[in-house]
Amino acid sequence: MNRINFARISGVVVDVCKGHGTFLDPGELHAIVQFIHGGGLERARSRQLEDLREQEKRALEAERRLARDRVRKDSNQSLSIHHSWPFLIGHE
Numbered sequence: 879m880n881r882i883n884f885a886r887i888s889g890v891v892v893d894v895c896k897g898h899g900t901f902l903d904p905g906e907l908h909a910i911v912q913f914i915h916g917g918g919l920e921r922a923r924s925r926q927l928e929d930l931r932e933q934e935k936r937a938l939e940a941e942r943r944l945a946r947d948r949v950r951k952d953s954n955q956s957l958s959i960h961h962s963w964p965f966l967i968g969h970e
């Protein structure tokens with residue numbers, strides 16, 4: 879049995895069982911109906927959209943950071959090649 883905040887933001891915490899369904903305590907059905915009548919599902923949907931956009935933004939930032947680190951590593955490599963020049967020249 880999992881305790882789930884109905885529609886994530888309703889504040890009505892229901893018990894959900896994979897095999898048997900959703901269980902409501904007295905008063906919870908009424909609270910859910912009020913939540914829905916008050917536009918709760920629309921609010922939940924736009925909140926979820928916001929969360930998805932935020933996740934997308936974070937993923938893009940992480941990707942950009944990875945790309946930047948890769949560039950930094952590359953420039954470190956060219957730096958070490960540069961430092962090995964005098965050695966190479968000395969053996970010419």
Ligand SMILES: [Zn+2]
Nearest residue numbers: 895896897898
């Ligand atoms: Zn069950």
